Amino acid sequence: MASIKEQFEVPSKMKTWSMALIVIGVISFILGLITKGMSGDEQEKATFIGTLMYNSIFWMLICNASMFFICATTLAMGGWHTVIKRIPEAISTLVPVFGIITLVIFIYVVLIDRTASIYEWLDKDAVAKDHLLSGKSGFLNPAFFMIWSILAIGIWSILGHRMRKLSSEADEKPMDINTGKSYIWRNTVTAGLFIVWFALTIGSTVPWFWMMSLDAHWYSTMYSWYTFGSSFVTGMSLIALWLIYLKNKGYLGYANENHLHNIGIFIFAFSIFWTYLWFAQYMLIWYGNIPEETVYFKHRVQGAYKGIFFMNIIINFVCPLLILMKRSVKRNYTLMTFMAVLIIFGHWIDFYQMVMGSVRENEASLSWLDFGIASLFIGLMIHFTSRALAKKPLVSEYHPFLKESIAHHI
Amino acid sequence: MSLLRYESQLREPLVDGNKTYHDVTEDICRPIEGKPGKLWYIGFYISVALLLFGIYSVYREVVYGIGQWNVNHTVGWGWDITNFVWWVGIGHAGTLISAILLLFRQTWRNGVNRAAEAMTIFAVMCAGQFPVWHMGRVWNAFFVFPYPNSRGPLWPNFASPLMWDVFAISTYFTVSLLFWYSGLIPDFGTIRDRAKTKFRKFAYGIASFGWSGSTKHWQRLESLSLVLAGLATPLVLSVHTIVSFDFATSVIPGWHTTIFPPYFVAGAIFSGFAMVQTLLLVTRKVLGLQGYITLGHIEAMNKVIVLTGSIVGCAYLTELFMAFYSQNQYESYAFFYSRANFFSPYGWAYWGMMFCNVVSPQIFWFRKMRRNLWVTMFLSIVVNIGMWFERFVIIVTSLFRDYLPSSWPYYYSPSIWEIGFYVGTFGLFFTCYFLFSKYFPVIAIAEVKQILKVSGESYKEKMDKLEEEPVEEFAHAAAH
Numbered sequence: 033m034a035s036i037k038e039q040f041e042v043p044s045k046m047k048t049w050s051m052a053l054i055v056i057g058v059i060s061f062i063l064g065l066i067t068k069g070m071s072g073d074e075q076e077k078a079t080f081i082g083t084l085m086y087n088s089i090f091w092m093l094i095c096n097a098s099m100f101f102i103c104a105t106t107l108a109m110g111g112w113h114t115v116i117k118r119i120p121e122a123i124s125t126l127v128p129v130f131g132i133i134t135l136v137i138f139i140y141v142v143l144i145d146r147t148a149s150i151y152e153w154l155d156k157d158a159v160a161k162d163h164l165l166s167g168k169s170g171f172l173n174p175a176f177f178m179i180w181s182i183l184a185i186g187i188w189s190i191l192g193h194r195m196r197k198l199s200s201e202a203d204e205k206p207m208d209i210n211t212g213k214s215y216i217w218r219n220t221v222t223a224g225l226f227i228v229w230f231a232l233t234i235g236s237t238v239p240w241f242w243m244m245s246l247d248a249h250w251y252s253t254m255y256s257w258y259t260f261g262s263s264f265v266t267g268m269s270l271i272a273l274w275l276i277y278l279k280n281k282g283y284l285g286y287a288n289e290n291h292l293h294n295i296g297i298f299i300f301a302f303s304i305f306w307t308y309l310w311f312a313q314y315m316l317i318w319y320g321n322i323p324e325e326t327v328y329f330k331h332r333v334q335g336a337y338k339g340i341f342f343m344n345i346i347i348n349f350v351c352p353l354l355i356l357m358k359r360s361v362k363r364n365y366t367l368m369t370f371m372a373v374l375i376i377f378g379h380w381i382d383f384y385q386m387v388m389g390s391v392r393e394n395e396a397s398l399s400w401l402d403f404g405i406a407s408l409f410i411g412l413m414i415h416f417t418s419r420a421l422a423k424k425p426l427v428s429e430y431h432p433f434l435k436e437s438i439a440h441h442i
Numbered sequence: 443m444s445l446l447r448y449e450s451q452l453r454e455p456l457v458d459g460n461k462t463y464h465d466v467t468e469d470i471c472r473p474i475e476g477k478p479g480k481l482w483y484i485g486f487y488i489s490v491a492l493l494l495f496g497i498y499s500v501y502r503e504v505v506y507g508i509g510q511w512n513v514n515h516t517v518g519w520g521w522d523i524t525n526f527v528w529w530v531g532i533g534h535a536g537t538l539i540s541a542i543l544l545l546f547r548q549t550w551r552n553g554v555n556r557a558a559e560a561m562t563i564f565a566v567m568c569a570g571q572f573p574v575w576h577m578g579r580v581w582n583a584f585f586v587f588p589y590p591n592s593r594g595p596l597w598p599n600f601a602s603p604l605m606w607d608v609f610a611i612s613t614y615f616t617v618s619l620l621f622w623y624s625g626l627i628p629d630f631g632t633i634r635d636r637a638k639t640k641f642r643k644f645a646y647g648i649a650s651f652g653w654s655g656s657t658k659h660w661q662r663l664e665s666l667s668l669v670l671a672g673l674a675t676p677l678v679l680s681v682h683t684i685v686s687f688d689f690a691t692s693v694i695p696g697w698h699t700t701i702f703p704p705y706f707v708a709g710a711i712f713s714g715f716a717m718v719q720t721l722l723l724v725t726r727k728v729l730g731l732q733g734y735i736t737l738g739h740i741e742a743m744n745k746v747i748v749l750t751g752s753i754v755g756c757a758y759l760t761e762l763f764m765a766f767y768s769q770n771q772y773e774s775y776a777f778f779y780s781r782a783n784f785f786s787p788y789g790w791a792y793w794g795m796m797f798c799n800v801v802s803p804q805i806f807w808f809r810k811m812r813r814n815l816w817v818t819m820f821l822s823i824v825v826n827i828g829m830w831f832e833r834f835v836i837i838v839t840s841l842f843r844d845y846l847p848s849s850w851p852y853y854y855s856p857s858i859w860e861i862g863f864y865v866g867t868f869g870l871f872f873t874c875y876f877l878f879s880k881y882f883p884v885i886a887i888a889e890v891k892q893i894l895k896v897s898g899e900s901y902k903e904k905m906d907k908l909e910e911e912p913v914e915e916f917a918h919a920a921a922h
Binding site for chain 1: 447448449450451452453545547676679683687690691692693698699700701702703704745752753756757759760761763764766767768769770807908909913916917920
């Protein structure tokens with residue numbers, strides 16, 4: 033029988049693995065810096081920076097999706113996730129870590145180097161000659177970009193920290209109905225603030241700044257919601273992987289296939305939701321057939337990114353649709369592991385084509401560098417998540433909805 | 443002890459008062475078995491009168507032609523399509539409550555789903571009127587159906603979103619109706635078994651399809667519900683998505699934007715919930731169902747309203763931002779001249795929409811407001827006015843100043859028969875709703891009974907022992 037004081041200890045094997053991944057990542061970074069970053073070739077340099085950018089943005093957003101998940105379920109008065117809540121909490125500790133990495137990259141690109149091969153709007157001469165770009169300069173300018181990015185990441189981190197701190201209170205002493213209600217209420221307030229800020233950043237401005245402005249002339253109102261869809265479904269897959277890992281190691285005695293099933297429902301539903309947004313964006317631009325809009329898809333569908341473009345749909349739509357539809361699959365640890373890994377990879381590819389498809393239009397080269405940099409982020413993610421998991425009990429003993437979560441049946 | 447469901451005492455009960463299974467049946471069947479009150483008759487006759495006015499308005503349009511309406515160049519779509527989209531939008535809450543909330547296992551849906559689904563069906567019936575009568579030569583309406591015909595190789599245009607609408611809405615209507623009806627069967631069975639008059643026994647006997655309440659019947663009903671819920675879930679999204687395609691596939695400034703599909707769906711759910719609130723606040727009061735449609739239910743729906751209202755607000759601002767960001771002069775004309783400009787001919791509609799849909803629902807961030815019946819009633823009406831404005835803004839402001847300035851001075855306002863048609867659909871809607879509230883159980887009797895022992899007030903109070911039990915023992919009991 034599971035005991036409540038479940039305390040995770042980071043196995044030495046995990047430490048070794050995460051370190052190995054980080055080392056591989058650092059070596060790739062250095063090699064990339066030498067062979068591409070400092071090669072003098074603008075194109076190569078842009079590839080190097082672009083690779084750093086999409087990786088840092090992608091991994092940060094999917095870790096932030098964990099906090100979004102906690103806040104959304106809190107606001108919806110959800111109870112089922114209480115026994116597994118420490119997993120998304122631990123993952124969300126990565127937001128400031130990856131946030132700093134992302135900001136460092138942005139500081140280099142936007143303030144120090146003003147890399148116009150990444151963001152065309154950084155090139156003052158080009159902007160002056162181009163009335164479209166100069167018209168946008170009220171929004172697309174380095175100062176606004178940096179201030180907004182710092183605010184976005186900073187406030188996610190602060191509110192995330194507050195949510196985690198609140199969560200620790202449920203480890204301390206039993207709550208009666210009144211203290212329980214006020215506890216839930218305080219959670220709701222912070223969660224509400226987070227969701228509002230989330231809508232103002234990931235739901236709108238941040239993807240415009242960071243990624244849509246790579247194609248400075250192009251625009252699509254759907255872009256941010258699409259980015260949200262992509263990062264959220266991946267975030268849920270990451271939670272599923274950690275849940276499965278901990279269950280396999282004998283932790284989380286109260287969690288069972290019902291909880292995994294529920295996460296599976298989220299992954300299935302949001303895979304379809306992502307596809308819905310994908311289709312709506314693509315179809316409307318295709319149907320309207322206005323050159324200013326089709327320019328984004330032209331080289332992605334017909335040029336160098338053709339393979340990746342279709343792979344994106346197959347991995348992120350066809351596979352989840354066909355495989356995750358069945359109830360038994362969502363309750364099967366092996367199949368869910370496979371699907372979670374597949375979906376994380378699939379949406380990583382999605383971010384790859386979103387960023388690199390704009391940075392390097394005529395050539396799609398998924399190379400050792402992409403995987404090397406990804407390994408840096410995965411290593412860091414494993415390292416920090418496992419450390420955060422080990423800091424607190426895996427189950428918050430006095431959470432008012434804990435019993436609901438234990439008795440969760442679907 | 444096996445524990446199938448458990449609900450924290452922290453959550454407020456979903457059924458108030460010390461109700462037993464028998465009380466539930468009695469309370470919900472009472473209006474059906476008794477005579478309706480005076481208010482019911484007054485309401486019903488007013489609705490029928492409105493409906494008759496609507497029928498006369500449509501008669502004018504059919505006999506004398508579309509010229510009876512003020513739609514003309516350049517505003518070829520006016521009140522009719524505005525009203526069409528508005529009604530379709532309202533028809534979204536029912537299926538969301540019954541399908542998506544079923545999949546999310548939100549048990550509060552059990553108190554409100556029946557009325558919401560009924561409302562959905564009536565709203566879709568109203569919506570369907572507009573495109574049909576707008577055809578002008580309505581006797582050719584069957585041309586929309588693709589079948590091998592005697593008109594030469596003449597098929598409808600499958601590449602047109604208007605054609606997709608025909609399929610989307612008819613599918614939606616069919617599935618919603620089946621879903622609603624299949625849930626009604628056990629309740630009809632209950633009414634039949636209680637019937638004291640021969641006619642009632644006969645009528646509800648037919649309506650309940652020989653329901654016996656056997657395990658086999660329940661099993662089949664449950665699996666049918668789940669399958670229909672699965673089918674209905676994508677339909678919640680697809681219908682308004684395709685309605686949004688009617689606009690977004692074109693290249694008209696203000697219409698062609700990629701965010702339209704999810705934004706229309708959010709808006710539809712928003713207005714649908716507002717309409718559910720309006721109806722249920724009256725229904726629960728008149729029929730004395732406060733124990734089943736509790737303040738908790740109203741609060742939950744108000745939360746959905748503030749959420750969807752904010753999503754819609756986010757989309758409005760995104761559109762407005764992109765009109766600037768794109769630096770496209772036509773987009774910026776549509777948004778900054780025709781819409782967001784208070785002094786343009788239709789500026790009042792845009793700002794009315796912004797106020798009603800984005801600003802006013804924010805009041806629901808406060809718990810006190812969410813649980814205040816008068817505020818809820820007022821806001822639910824404000825929201826529906828706002829959502830009507832939204833469709834009017836989208837349609838009329840994008841059309842009234844097109845690329846040909848010579849046609850600009852024209853200001854579109856509806857004729858009496860256009861207004862009459864709209865009023866008539868209110869008549870249709872409320873006539874149906876009044877009949878529904880008299881002859882149908884407005885709350886799903888069987889489904890409320892399912893949650894009674896978990897969420898019923900008196901039962902929750904008895905849960906003290908479970909609440910105080912140490913977690914380990916609780917977990918042990920839950921697992922065995």
